[in-house]
Amino acid sequence: MWKRAERYPLKPPLALIDDPQSPPAGVRLLNQIENPQAPGEHYLFFANNGGLSILRAYARPDGGYRFEQSDFPQRFIDWFAPALRDFRKPAAQDASSRLSSPAQEVGGEMLTLERGMAVGGDGSPGYIVNNWSRKRYLPGLEGHFMPMNVAWTEDFLFNGGLIRLLGDIRF
Amino acid sequence: MSGVISYPRTDGSDRFKRDLERIEALIVEIEQTLNVENLEGILALISLVGWDQLPEALRIRYLGLLAQKSRELERQQRSRGDARDEAGRLAEQKLHMMMQQMDRCLIAHCPWEARRDQEPLTVEGVHDRIKDARQRIDDKGYQPLFSDDELLALSLTDTVAQSRYKVRFMERKYFGDNGKGGFMGVAFEGASGVGVKYWNTSFGQIEDADSDYRLIANKLGLEYDEDREYMLLVIDSEKAQAVCESTSVSATFEKIGAFANQELPDLYPPELTREILSPDFQAHYRDLYGQAKTHWNEKWRLSETQFHDFLREQNVEPETRILLLERLRMHMQVGNNEYFRGDGMTANLIEGSQQQYGVVELFSFDKKKLELDAYLRAGAVHVAQG
Numbered sequence: 001m002w003k004r005a006e007r008y009p010l011k012p013p014l015a016l017i018d019d020p021q022s023p024p025a026g027v028r029l030l031n032q033i034e035n036p037q038a039p040g041e042h043y044l045f046f047a048n049n050g051g052l053s054i055l056r057a058y059a060r061p062d063g064g065y066r067f068e069q070s071d072f073p074q075r076f077i078d079w080f081a082p083a084l085r086d087f088r089k090p091a092a093q094d095a096s097s098r099l100s101s102p103a104q105e106v107g108g109e110m111l112t113l114e115r116g117m118a119v120g121g122d123g124s125p126g127y128i129v130n131n132w133s134r135k136r137y138l139p140g141l142e143g144h145f146m147p148m149n150v151a152w153t154e155d156f157l158f159n160g161g162l163i164r165l166l167g168d169i170r171f
Numbered sequence: 172m173s174g175v176i177s178y179p180r181t182d183g184s185d186r187f188k189r190d191l192e193r194i195e196a197l198i199v200e201i202e203q204t205l206n207v208e209n210l211e212g213i214l215a216l217i218s219l220v221g222w223d224q225l226p227e228a229l230r231i232r233y234l235g236l237l238a239q240k241s242r243e244l245e246r247q248q249r250s251r252g253d254a255r256d257e258a259g260r261l262a263e264q265k266l267h268m269m270m271q272q273m274d275r276c277l278i279a280h281c282p283w284e285a286r287r288d289q290e291p292l293t294v295e296g297v298h299d300r301i302k303d304a305r306q307r308i309d310d311k312g313y314q315p316l317f318s319d320d321e322l323l324a325l326s327l328t329d330t331v332a333q334s335r336y337k338v339r340f341m342e343r344k345y346f347g348d349n350g351k352g353g354f355m356g357v358a359f360e361g362a363s364g365v366g367v368k369y370w371n372t373s374f375g376q377i378e379d380a381d382s383d384y385r386l387i388a389n390k391l392g393l394e395y396d397e398d399r400e401y402m403l404l405v406i407d408s409e410k411a412q413a414v415c416e417s418t419s420v421s422a423t424f425e426k427i428g429a430f431a432n433q434e435l436p437d438l439y440p441p442e443l444t445r446e447i448l449s450p451d452f453q454a455h456y457r458d459l460y461g462q463a464k465t466h467w468n469e470k471w472r473l474s475e476t477q478f479h480d481f482l483r484e485q486n487v488e489p490e491t492r493i494l495l496l497e498r499l500r501m502h503m504q505v506g507n508n509e510y511f512r513g514d515g516m517t518a519n520l521i522e523g524s525q526q527q528y529g530v531v532e533l534f535s536f537d538k539k540k541l542e543l544d545a546y547l548r549a550g551a552v553h554v555a556q557g
Contacts, residue, residue: 001490002442038471061468068476088539090416098418099434099504099536114435115538117506121471125540128504130438138479138496140489146475146496151503154540 003144007103008110011133014048014071017055027053030169036160037120037153043162047171052076054150070148071134073107077169084127084157087113109133120153127152191229198236205240207266213237214272222280230280231289234273238292241270271295278303287316290335290375294553297336297374297405301555304381313386315526316379322528326515331531332419332426334373337408338555340387343400350544350552371419374405376530382555390529392517403555404543410551417537423515424448427507427534439501447498450513456498457509459485472503506534 015024023029026049035041044055048071056068087101100114110132119126130147138146157163201209214237222230248263274296277286283303291297307314317325325331347353372391380386382403388395411417420430428444446452463473463481473481478499482492502508517529546552 001493002440002446003493004443007437041471056474059468061466066476066480068474090412091538097434098416098538114504115536116504117536118472118503118508122506122508124471125506125537132437136475138476138492139483141479141493141496144493 004146006132006135006145008132010135011071011109013134013137014051014053017046017048017053017067017069020044020046020055020057020067030171031165033160033162033165035153035156035162037124037155045169047074050074056150070131070136070150072111072129072131072148072150073109074171075107076111076129077166077171079104079106079111080129080166081163083113084163087115087127103132116151119151120155124153124155126154126157194229195232198233202236202240205244207244207262207269210237210241210244210269211265214269214276222276227281227285230276231285234277234281235289238270238273238277238289241266241273241292245270267293274299283307284316287375287378290373294336294405294407297553298555300374300378301381304378305383308381308383308386313521313524314379315524316375319526319528322516322531326421326423326531327425329421329426331373331376332421332533334375335408336374337371337406337419337533337535338374338377339371339404339406340377340384340391341402341404343402346402346554347543350547351542353543354540371533371535372530373533377403386521389520389522390517391532392520392529394520405553405555406546407551407553410549411546414546414549414551415537415539415541417535419533419535421515422507422511422513422532422534424450424453424513426515427505427511427513430536431501431505435504438504439497443494443497447494447501448513452494452498453511453513456495459487459495460499460502460509473499475499505536 015027017023017027020029023046028047030045030047032042032044035043040059042057044057046053046055052072052074054070054072056070057065060066083101083104091098098115100112103110103112105111112130112132114128114130115125116128117125119128128149128151130149132147134148136146136148152162153160205213213233217225217233225233244266245263248259248266252259270292274291274293277289277291277296278299281289291300345353377387377390380390384401384403385395387403388401408417408419418430420426425448428439428441428448431439431444432441447456459482460473460478462485463478466481467473467477469477475496479492479496482495487495507513515531517532519526519529521529543552
């Protein structure tokens with residue numbers, strides 16, 4: 001049975017943010033935004049004990065909110081916009097992939113920036129950042145490595161104010 | 172007594188065949204050294220002799236060779252950046268006019284079945300072939316250029332994906348204001364669901380439908396709606412590369428799998444794509460993904476966590492959950508959604524036609540979403556006149 005192994009050494013997990021209203025010690029809300037393309041979907045950015053936690057919040061079918069936490073180095077904030085600008089340029093002839101950047105070390109963690117053709121649903125393309133140094137923990141799937149990631153549509157990034165908001169974040 | 176040795180008389184066909192072979196060998200040999208002036212001279216000489224004086228097979232062969240060479244010269248001009256000065260621009264124009272002449276010769280002197288594998292060289296050639304197709308349909312009715320077996324065979328190759336001229340069929344409302352606010356590949360409501368995909372194939376795949384939107388829609392597996400306004404865009408894929416890098420792949424399990432293996436090997440190794448890209452697994456994914464979307468009341472997409480929560484509630488085994496989550500990731504990244512058929516074909520809905528398949532369908536991948544206006548200004552997209 002196929003399972004993915006880690007490519008890089010994993011970083012120790014950051015503090016889990018169960019309740020954004022009362023975050024654990026060392027965790028501070030930096031900024032937040034609602035995705036205008038998907039009303040009810042919010043992104044919250046936290047400084048988390050020297051790292052960056054991005055929470056995607058959305059309504060549960062039975063009421064209340066569900067939070068998905070993806071962790072990155074704080075350098076992600078300065079790295080993302082220039083990396084995206086470079087990625088959108090035509091690739092060099094010898095580029096190994098047209099859909100993914102090579103893994104880059106950012107703040108001591110290995111990140112890839114990738115194209116996603118249906119990030120916001122069918123016909124709504126965008127970009128994905130995978131963090132190969134941090135594992136998404138899903139109960140029962142411990143032996144399989146899934147990188148923590150964020151996936152944002154181009155509309156959200158460029159028309160929905162996300163790029164601007166990321167530029168405004170200060171630690 | 173003097174003897175008479177007699178030889179069987181021949182009709183000269185062997186000699187003729189040998190001569191043809193020799194001519195072809197010489198043409199291939201000199202083709203390597205041809206320049207624009209040589210092409211011009213050859214075209215002028217054959218026109219003087221008369222294209223119709225040549226056997227049909229030779230006409231097709233010569234035009235094929237000349238077309239191939241002119242394409243090569245065009246690429247050389249572009250890579251040298253000839254258009255940067257006046258002389259270079261004139262040289263480009265001269266070559267373009269010759270290519271238009273070749274396109275016209277192909278239409279005038281080669282039967283359409285024989286030229287189906289010979290792409291037009293220019294966008295003007297595309298428009299002329301659409302007009303020619305109209306005339307043919309008026310005279311003889313719709314006749315498919317490719318049989319089901321031929322379409323199946325084509326879907327297993329890169330021929331359609333690598334063709335120069337692609338077409339996209341869409342509702343005019345997605346075109347925006349002359350391209351402003353309009354996009355390539357806007358989601359569409361189709362026979363297999365809402366917002367499933369956009370229809371993207373090579374010009375050669377829809378040439379037999381000319382610009383009859385009902386025929387095109389039905390060839391693409393779509394019901395034609397008289398109340399909707401449609402349009403057909405012709406894309407010069409080489410020029411489009413200068414605006415935005417793009418790659419096309421036949422929409423089959425095998426081709427999409429190979430593309431993912433090559434482009435994103437850490438995410439989609441062959442051991443994984445073999446498991447998740449098959450008709451049975453696709454049916455399983457479609458079923459569970461649809462249920463999970465309903466469960467979460469999601470109109471857009473499901474995240475890994477949302478899908479995983481649902482799969483756990485349904486007591487799906489961990490091994491299968493892994494595969495389903497990876498298939499979800501591929502859906503988000505590559506765009507092969509829950510309705511993906513994986514056979515690379517659209518269903519043929521043309522009334523009275525016995526064919527099962529319409530066209531070889533392509534998936535396209537580009538690095539950024541650009542308004543159609545940018546492609547129109549670069550001369551990379553043209554609106555086919557219906």
